[in-house]
Structure formats: C-alpha cells, structure tokens
Amino acid sequence: MDRMNKDNNALRSTHHPGLLDTLIEMNTILEDIQKSLDMYLETKRHIFPRFYFLSNDDLLEILGQSRNPEAVQPHLKKCFDNIKLLRIQKVGGPSSKWEAVGMFSGDGEYIDFPHSVFLEGPIEVSCGEGLRT
Template sequence: MESKLEKIQKSLDQYLETKRMAFPRFYFISNDDLLEILGQAREPMAVQPHLKKCFEAIKGLKMEPPGKDGRRNYEAFGMNSPDGEYVAFSTQIVIEGAVEAWLLEIEASMRSSLKKILAATIAGIKGAKREKWVNDYPG
C-alpha cells in the first residue's frame, strides 16, 4: 500500500514538473497552489488570487466574462497593481485552453505592453516640460 502511495506521489510530482517546465513561473508557487490552479483552469477568476505569487506587483487582471458582447471565452484586457495602477494590454488575450498556455500569452502581453509604454515615455520627454511629461506619463 505504501509503495502505491509513493508511486502516485512520484507521478503527481512528475506531472507538476511538466506544468512548471511549460510555464516556469509556476516554480514560484507550492504544489498545493499549483494543483488548485490546474483544478480551476476552466474558471480564470479562481486563478486570480495566485497571480500575485507568479508575477511581482500584480494584483490581478482586468477580465470580462463570456457572454458579454458576444464573447465565448473570458478575455483579459490589462493588469492591476496592488497600488491601484492599471496597465492596459496592447492586445486583448482570449483565455482558453490550458492554463499554462494562456498565462504564457498574458506574460508576453505584459512585456510587450510595458515596452510600448516605456518607448512612448522616453519619446515624450524630448522637448517637453518636465511637469507636463510627469503628468502625461505617471508611474
């Protein structure tokens, strides 16, 4: 009986390792949290509380549920920080399929959106008065 339990535990650990390899930020969370995320994969709102463990300074995502405006799936439009800041994604993300797949899309959208904002901020300083620039590009 004990060897069967050990075999099951080893198989579970291997399964979780494959999920962590697919989305490396899963290494930041415990096995219990990862199992909860994987178990709630069809309900993205249930994954929200775990995002702060995967992404520094992210409180959650701005999501719209299916059915609104003819949507068939949840869609993510941006990210919220614990300080109340909001950054819109440059493109909305349709949340479907494996949780690690759409989290990879979210991560890529975070990076690309922040790159665009940073480029606009740097370009905006040229020829602008400091006070106007600070007000135009807060954060």
C-alpha cells in the first residue's frame, strides 16, 4: 500500500514481484475467515432459530452488543412478530443486572410480563429462556 501511495501510476505500482502471490494468499485467508464466521453464526442460529430472520451483519451487531440490552432493541422487530421494544430496567446494586418487565407492540400497545425476565448470559440463551417463561 505504501508503494501504491507513493506511485500514482496503477500499472507501475501493481507490477511488483510477489504482489500477486501475496494477494492470492490474503484472499485465501479471508475466505477461511469468512467460512469460520459463517459456521459460528450458524451455531448461534441453531441455538436460537429466530436468528435465521436476521442478516449476518445484524446478528454480528447483536452478538457484539449482547451486554447492552439497549443496543439490541432495534433488532427485536426483525426477530419477533410485532414486538417493537422491551421495557427494561436495571436492578440491584453495584452489579446492576438488567431485567425486561414488559413489551411494546408495533402499534404502541404495552403488555406487562407476569414475571420479569433477567437479561443475562449469552443472548441466544437469554432470548430462548424469555420465550419459555
């Protein structure tokens, strides 16, 4: 990249010994990473099948933000029919756990949960536990 930055001529800057081999090797590594990522996401979808409704980008965002329930909220409507948001609150002292106490529909209706659902642990397990409650 430094060489290409210094020489604005594309032909000269790309005709360098070993460049093609390096790019082919990098592409092979990238394909291996993509396959591994797809397998990882498939295991998450197998644990919680509603993740099949999400794109890889959305699922990665959810998994990356799983400790922050507020960041996961925008994806709820993609996983669950007519659930727009959850009413969540922090409970406890310094450990500050999150719990869901109700849900809002796409029409703005609100329903209290008979029992609050603690939002802890892996998100694919927490969502599944919440559905069984």
